[in-house]
Amino acid sequence: MRFDRPVMNASGCxxxxxxxxxxxxxxxxxxxxxxxxxxxxxxxxxAPRIAETPxxxxxxxxxxxxxxxxxxxxxxxxxxxxxxxxxxxxxxxSLGEYADLxxxxxxxxxxxxxxxxVSVPDGPAMGLxxxxxxxxxxxxxxxxxxxxxxxxxxxxxLGPDSLRIVETARAVAEAGADGVVLVNAAPALMxxxxxxxxxxxxxxxxxxxxxxxxHRELPELTIIGAGGILDTDDARxxxxxxxxxxxxxxxxxxxxxxxxRIAADLQGDPA
Ligand SMILES: Cc1cc2nc3c(=O)[nH]c(=O)nc-3n(C[C@H](O)[C@H](O)[C@H](O)COP(=O)(O)O)c2cc1C
Numbered sequence: 001m002r003f004d005r006p007v008m009n010a011s012g013c014x015x016x017x018x019x020x021x022x023x024x025x026x027x028x029x030x031x032x033x034x035x036x037x038x039x040x041x042x043x044x045x046x047a048p049r050i051a052e053t054p055x056x057x058x059x060x061x062x063x064x065x066x067x068x069x070x071x072x073x074x075x076x077x078x079x080x081x082x083x084x085x086x087x088x089x090x091x092x093x094s095l096g097e098y099a100d101l102x103x104x105x106x107x108x109x110x111x112x113x114x115x116x117x118v119s120v121p122d123g124p125a126m127g128l129x130x131x132x133x134x135x136x137x138x139x140x141x142x143x144x145x146x147x148x149x150x151x152x153x154x155x156x157x158l159g160p161d162s163l164r165i166v167e168t169a170r171a172v173a174e175a176g177a178d179g180v181v182l183v184n185a186a187p188a189l190m191x192x193x194x195x196x197x198x199x200x201x202x203x204x205x206x207x208x209x210x211x212x213x214x215h216r217e218l219p220e221l222t223i224i225g226a227g228g229i230l231d232t233d234d235a236r237x238x239x240x241x242x243x244x245x246x247x248x249x250x251x252x253x254x255x256x257x258x259x260x261r262i263a264a265d266l267q268g269d270p271a
Pocket of ligand 1 (some may be wrong): 010011012013035036059061063089117157183184185198199200201203226227228229247248249250251
């Protein structure tokens, strides 16, 4: 898969788009990725949800989102009316829920692709389907894929488990993924002892290793790289390691124009 503008936001770091739209940076990215949408609304975790670390942050948002129904009624039409290329990230509490999400999003207009989040840190403790084993991640992916029209791209978002990343990428590819997003936040601990995810530059070398290894073993598989990308040189390192596009997460929380600036810089690079 080729991306004309190979830069997007990472899921959860741009809400459902309006915030980035208000700042005028939505259209400058190649595509927008929604926060993970679940079938039912989720109010998320109590504050504090974010703690700074020496090289990034630990977060525990708890997958706050309006639920599929409200997303389809309120958020997606807004994105579609602006002709935003939109990837919808989904997470489910059961295989049936993943299938339902796929079926209903597959009928909705204005979607460029689906990102299946099979790597929520501490997902099972949050009531999500347990996708820690590669074959379970593959089942979740297949459940979503089954409801989508042929030709609508579906990506699996994997965690930074560098020891099993190739095995998991292979499993989801065999289950019908057009590509993988590497990687989600790493399981970590908030200062108050509650579970969270570590993002930002601290995980960049881990993420790069995942991209490198998956590209080496599965060179035909499309990879979108994410994890600690702060500037254009970081993005170029991911593209050189085998990614076809990159996502920017934590950096957007410091400076929401980061992804747009990287996209503009990369336009000048030779193809
Ligand atoms: C505040 C916050 C919320 C996030 N929410 C989601 C989410 O809803 N779904 C998801 O797949 N990833 C989520 N992530 C993970 C990011 O999409 C990304 O994979 C990870 O943070 C690594 O990229 P980064 O270092 O550029 O932030 C979230 C990250 C942060 C910092």
